[in-house]
Amino acid sequence: MRTATVxxxxxxxxxxxxxxxxxxxxxxxxxVERDGLGSGTSGRSHGLLHSGARYAESDQVGAEECIVESRxxxxxxxxxxxxxxxxxxxxxxxxxxxxERKRDACEDVGIPTETLDAEAxxxxxxxxxxxxxxxxxxxDAVIYPSRLVAANAADARDHGATIxxxxxxxxxxxxxxxxxxxxxxxxxxxxIEAEYVVNATGAWAExxxxxxxxDVGMKPTRGVMLSVEYDGLGPVLNRARDPDDxxxxxxxxxxxxxxxxxxxxxxxxxxxxxxxxxxxxVEECAAMLPPVADAPTVRTWWGVRPLYAPxxxxxxGRGISRGFFRLDxxxxxxxxxxxxxxxxxxxxxxxxxxxxxxxxxxxxVEAESVTADRRLPGADDPDRLDAFVxxxxxxxxxxxxxxxxxxxxxxx
Numbered sequence: 036m037r038t039a040t041v042x043x044x045x046x047x048x049x050x051x052x053x054x055x056x057x058x059x060x061x062x063x064x065x066x067v068e069r070d071g072l073g074s075g076t077s078g079r080s081h082g083l084l085h086s087g088a089r090y091a092e093s094d095q096v097g098a099e100e101c102i103v104e105s106r107x108x109x110x111x112x113x114x115x116x117x118x119x120x121x122x123x124x125x126x127x128x129x130x131x132x133x134x135e136r137k138r139d140a141c142e143d144v145g146i147p148t149e150t151l152d153a154e155a156x157x158x159x160x161x162x163x164x165x166x167x168x169x170x171x172x173x174x175d176a177v178i179y180p181s182r183l184v185a186a187n188a189a190d191a192r193d194h195g196a197t198i199x200x201x202x203x204x205x206x207x208x209x210x211x212x213x214x215x216x217x218x219x220x221x222x223x224x225x226x227i228e229a230e231y232v233v234n235a236t237g238a239w240a241e242x243x244x245x246x247x248x249x250d251v252g253m254k255p256t257r258g259v260m261l262s263v264e265y266d267g268l269g270p271v272l273n274r275a276r277d278p279d280d281x282x283x284x285x286x287x288x289x290x291x292x293x294x295x296x297x298x299x300x301x302x303x304x305x306x307x308x309x310x311x312x313x314x315x316x317v318e319e320c321a322a323m324l325p326p327v328a329d330a331p332t333v334r335t336w337w338g339v340r341p342l343y344a345p346x347x348x349x350x351x352g353r354g355i356s357r358g359f360f361r362l363d364x365x366x367x368x369x370x371x372x373x374x375x376x377x378x379x380x381x382x383x384x385x386x387x388x389x390x391x392x393x394x395x396x397x398x399x400v401e402a403e404s405v406t407a408d409r410r411l412p413g414a415d416d417p418d419r420l421d422a423f424v425x426x427x428x429x430x431x432x433x434x435x436x437x438x439x440x441x442x443x444x445x446x447x
Contacts, residue, residue, distance in 0.1 A: 036216065036225065036226050036227075036228055037065070037223070037225050037226070037227045037228070038227070038228050038229070039063055039064060039065035039197070039227060039228075039229045039230075040062055040063035040064065040229065040230050040231070040398065041057055041062055041063070041064045041065070041229055041230065041231045041232075041233065041394055041398075042064075042065050042066075042067070042217060042227050042229035042231070042232045042233070043057075043064060043065070043066040043067075043233045043235055044066075044067055044204055044217070044232065044233065044234055044235060044236055044243060045066075045068060045075075045233075045234065045235035045236035045237060045239075045243075046066055046067070046068025046070075046071075046072040046073065046074075046184070046188070046198070046200065046427075047068075047072075047073055047075050047076055047077035047078075047184065047235065047236075047237055047383075048073065048077040048180065048183060048184050048187070048380055048383035049077075049235045049237070049359075049375060049378065049383045049386050049387055049390075050066060050068070050233075050235035050236075051066065051072060051184050051187040051188045051191060051198075052187050052383045052384050052386065052387030052388075052406070053233055053235055053375075053386075053387040053390050053391055053394075054066040054187075054188070054191040054196045054198070055187045055188070055190050055191040055194075055196070055387070055406060056387045056388055056390075056391035056404050056406050057191075057196070057391050057394065057395075058190075058191045058192075058194035058195050058196040059190070059191075059194055059404075059405050059406065059409065060391065060395060060400060060402035060403070060404070060405075061195075061400070061402055062394070062395070062398070062400055063195065064191070064195075064196045064197070065196070065197040065198075065199070065227060065229070066188075066191070066196060066197070066198050066199065067199045067202040067203075067204065067217075067219050067223060067227070068198075068199070068200050068201075068202060069201070069202065069203035069204070069221070070200070070201060070428075071200050071201070071427065071428030071429055071430070072184050072185060072188055072198075072200060072427040072428065072429040073180055073181055073184035073185075073429045073430075073431050074428075074429075074431065075236075075237055075238065075239065075303075075339070076237050076238055076338055076339055076340065076341055076380075077180045077184055077237075077380060077383075077431065078180050078181055078184070078429070078430070078431020078432060078433055079260070079336055079337070079338035079339075079431055079432050079433060080180060080260075080338055080380055080433050081260050081283055081285050081292045081294035081295055081433065082177055082178055082179065082180065082285050082287060082292055082433045082434060083121075083175060083176075083177065083178070083271055083283060083285050083381075084105050084108060084109075084116060084175065084176040084177060084178040084380075084381055085101040085105060085175065085379060085381040086101060086102055086105055086121060086146055086173045086174040086175045086176075087099065087100070087101030087102040087105070087141075087144060087146050088121070088123060088137065088141050088146050088148070088171070088173040088175070088273070089101075089273060089278075091137055091140035091141045091143075091144050091146060092136045092137050092139075092140035094358075095140070095143070095144055096358060097358050097379075098140070098141075098144045098146065099144050099145070100358060100382050100385060101379070101381050101382060102144065102145060102146050102174075103385075104381055104382045104384060104385050105174065105176065105381055107384060107407050108178070108183075108381070108384070109176065110410075111406075111407070111408075111409065111410045111411055111414065112178075112183060112186070112411055112414060113410065113411065113413075113414025113415050113420075114179075114182065114413075114414060114415065114416070114417045114420055115178065115179050115182040115183040115186060115411065115414065115420065116176055116177065116178055116179070117176060117177040117179075117286075118174075118176045118177075119175065119176055119177050119269060119270050119271055119286055120172060120173070120174060120175060120176070120269070120270045120271070121172070121173045121174070121175025121176070121270050121271035121272070121273060122151070122156065122159065122160070122170040122171065122172055122173070122270045122271070122272055122273065123137060123170060123171040123173065123273045123274070123275040124156070124163070124164075124167060124170045124272055124273065124274060124275055124323050125167070125168045125169050125170065125171075125275040126164055126166050126167055126168065126274075126322060126323070127166035127167075127168060128166075129168075129274070129275055129276050130276065131168075133275060133276055133277065134169070134171065134275045137171065137275065138150065138171055141171075141173065146173060146174070147173070147174060148171050148172060148173055149171070149172040150169060150170075150171055150172075151169060151170045151171070151172060152169055153167050153168055153169060155170075156169065156170045159269060159270060160268065160269065160270070160272070160324070162324060162325065162326050163272075163323065163324060164322060164323055164324070164325055165325075170275070171275065172270070175270070175271040175273070176271070177271065177285055177286060177287065178380065178381075179433070179434040179437055179438060180380060180431055180433050180434060181424045181429045181430050181431045181433070181434050181435075181438045182417075182420040182421070182423070182424060182434070182438060183383075183411075184427070184429050184431075185420065185423035185424045185426070185427045185429040186411040186412055186413055186414065186420055186423055187411065188423070188427050188429070189412050189413065189423045189426070189427075190409075190411060190412050193412065198427065199219070199221075199222055199223050200222065200427055200428050201221045201222045201428070202219050202220065202221040202222045202223040203219070203220050203221050204217055204218070204219055204220075204243060204246070205218045205219065205220045206218040206246060207232075207243070207246040207247040208226075209247050209248060209369060212368055212369055212370050213369065213370055213371050214229070214232045214247060214369060214371055214372050215228065216228040216229075217229070217232065229371075230371060230398060231371045231372070231373075231394050231397055231398060232371060232372045232373075233372075233373055233374075233375070233390060233394065234251070234372065234373065234374035234375070235374075235375055235390070237341035237376065238253060238255040238303040238339040238340065238341040238342075239303055239304075240253055240341065240374050240376050241253040243374075244374060247364075247369060247372065248369075249364055249367055249369065249372070249374075250367075251362060251374050251376065252343070252344035252345060253341065253342065253343060253344055253376065254299060254342045254343070254344040254347040254348070255299070255300050255303045255339045255340060255341060255342060256297045256298055256299050256300065256339070256340050256342060257296070257297075257298050257299075257300045257306050257308075257337050257338070257339050257340075258294060258295035258296045258297055258298075258312075258337065258338055258339075258340065259294070259295055259296050259308070259312040259313055259316055259335065259336070259337050260292055260293065260294040260295055260316075260335070260336055260337070260338065260432070260433070261292070261293045261294075261313060261316060261317065261332055261334075261335045262287065262290045262291070262292050262293075262332070262333040262334050262335075262432075262435075262436060263290060263291060263293060263317075263327050263330035263331060263332050263333060264289070264290060264330050264331045264333060265289075265290060265291045265324075265326060265327055265330050266289045268284065268286040268291050268324070269286065270286070271283070271284070271285050271286065272284040272323050272324060274319075274322075274323060278297075279319070280295070280296045280297070280312070280315050280316060280319055281293065281294070281295070281296075281315055281316040281317070281318065281319025281320045281322075282319060282320075283295065283320075284320050284323060284324055284327065287433075287434065287436055287437055288436065288437050289436065290333055290436045291324070291327060291330075292433070293316050293317060293320040293327060294316060294320075295316060295338075296312040296315065296316060297340075298312070300339060303339040306337075306339075308337055313335060333436060334432060334435065336432040341376055341377060341378070342376075342377060343360045343376045343377045346360065346377065358377060358378060358382070359375060359376065359377040359378030359382065359385075359386045359389075360375070360376050360377045361373060361374075361375050361386075361389055361390055361393060362374040362375070362376065363393060370397075371397070373390060373393055373394065375389075375390045384406055384407065387406065388404040388406060388407070391404060392404065418441075420438075421438050421439050421440045421441065422440065422441055424438055424440045425440030425441055425442075
């Protein structure tokens, strides 16, 4: 039997962010992840660091969270981020009122914008669609999730956390209103007894909760991303219309990532990967940037969003998650467990801080979070960041064309 004060289950951005936050507060924490770090949703995104503009008119709170957190990450994450800026592009058939609503909403939230006419847009993006009418410049950026996740894990480890990759949870034992221990296979092959357990498994939160007899209703959706050869795109391109398939193009050093679709799945491990999603994404993204229609495809992948079912049911249809949900299972009869679901990669640090606050409150730990002001290790050294990626087997699809882990590093 192994012991820890806190056991974090799930090694995506939120999970490692929680481990880092707790370790920096002096809490003894162990994290387990069934594969390499970031192998779930975090490493299979389109790599957009949101300014909040995408959510401004539909979710003011979420937009405010994004602009605050994106500024923090630009300060602390160094080479995990590329500050490209972004454009919301209005084409000839797009509703001009939507553009105006978004611009006004950004102003209300405090997201800086600048409106560019068609000529100014073409100066920024020479191969933009010929029917571009205008664009709104916003402080979007590109994020390299493999580096971000690995750097968080390295900081957690350096402050006493134990990080286990390739360590799937096999069972959760609950007695007398407490998680007594968690059985972990793979590289751990042992039981772990902890005072407090955090379910940070994202789209898989429902399956893990069921092991403890809990109900965490999830409604995951899949989305396709393609990386195609295209050099020289400066800003992120967003279509200035209601969220739909194929409305984001993200630059990634000699490539661009095209995304995405939104189709509900029953099982986040097994789901169809439909050709129509690929074709529609390329077609719609090419409406903004025509050369991508014929650009060679480097790789194609699907990601699964960790959407919380009650929130999705309330809003109905294709929506944008309002934020994250911290589910204190003391309300469900298990005193020492919490699940954190929903949210966005951009706001992982805030999600981690909020969850760590709850854990520390339950444990009687009075230390405050310091993650907003503490720079990530290796932030100014891409080679060191990429060594962390190799150490924790954190290479994801999103930034595979950018991150270059050394060949001979191992993982736990």
